[in-house]
Amino acid sequence: MATVGILSGVIIGIILINWGVRRDKTKIISNVKGMSATKKAGIVEEEDRNSGPEKTVRSESIETLTFHFAIVGLAIFIGYLLLEGVTWLESALFGSDFMTYVPLFPLAMFGGLAVQFFVDKYDKHRLVDRQMITTIQGFALDILIISAIATVSLAVLGEYLVPFLLLALFGIVWNVFGFFVFGPRMLPDYWLERAIGDFGQSTGVTATGLMLIRVVDPETESPALEGFGYKQLVFEPFLGGGLVTALSAPLIFQFGPVPFLIFASAMLLIGLLVGLLYFGRKKTE
Numbered sequence: 001m002a003t004v005g006i007l008s009g010v011i012i013g014i015i016l017i018n019w020g021v022r023r024d025k026t027k028i029i030s031n032v033k034g035m036s037a038t039k040k041a042g043i044v045e046e047e048d049r050n051s052g053p054e055k056t057v058r059s060e061s062i063e064t065l066t067f068h069f070a071i072v073g074l075a076i077f078i079g080y081l082l083l084e085g086v087t088w089l090e091s092a093l094f095g096s097d098f099m100t101y102v103p104l105f106p107l108a109m110f111g112g113l114a115v116q117f118f119v120d121k122y123d124k125h126r127l128v129d130r131q132m133i134t135t136i137q138g139f140a141l142d143i144l145i146i147s148a149i150a151t152v153s154l155a156v157l158g159e160y161l162v163p164f165l166l167l168a169l170f171g172i173v174w175n176v177f178g179f180f181v182f183g184p185r186m187l188p189d190y191w192l193e194r195a196i197g198d199f200g201q202s203t204g205v206t207a208t209g210l211m212l213i214r215v216v217d218p219e220t221e222s223p224a225l226e227g228f229g230y231k232q233l234v235f236e237p238f239l240g241g242g243l244v245t246a247l248s249a250p251l252i253f254q255f256g257p258v259p260f261l262i263f264a265s266a267m268l269l270i271g272l273l274v275g276l277l278y279f280g281r282k283k284t285e
Helices: 002-022 064-094 104-122 130-150 158-186 191-203 206-216 224-235 243-255 257-281
Strands: none
Touching: 002 130, 002 158, 002 191, 002 206, 064 104, 064 130, 104 224, 130 206, 158 191, 158 257, 191 206, 191 224, 206 224, 243 257
């Protein structure tokens, strides 16, 4: 299912972006008819190339790239300590191990927030270069997408092929429907740039959503990437491989599929009503 999610998210996401560009739904990518063949091929023309990220530390001390990788590593390490602490606390207080199923990514986001707060307050010499961090982000995202696709296995389908295909087909149709119907009605501005990220995350993983946002807004000119990141602070600890995801199988086993379906349907209804009736009315255009 993860394979179908990642592949459909990338392929359909690119198709949706092309549809948005041709129908003038995108605000960042425009005037593609006047683009050169080089630019359409994804190549930066020579006259538009810049010198790249700044060197903020001297090479005899530490390479700038190494320094910035260490900053990213520190954020991940803080997330690891948070996860280990929460796991130990759960085991000590309740004797359970549910938190062992929670991935590192949601906690690493809080580690990144802590590092960001420290840098904003104490980096008086501006050692951390935003462009360098963005470059590392793009590199990590490319590696993540390629690794996810290259390491999947289709050998587990077996006798569950029919329910698997039904779930996959319904999931794809539901996400495409949500993109076209809910996206422009819930998101007050830059709806396509924002909705394509949520589409990518819903069909595959967070990395798919980030990749699609980078395609439709390569220079981060819209608030789509920033808004997506802030949303993750609330979303990931619970649903994006977080607590609810980790507890879903035990809860279904404990209470049965029907009560869990009712709970999920109620949460879906609340999300739709809030998105359509509250955020959808905050038009800024």
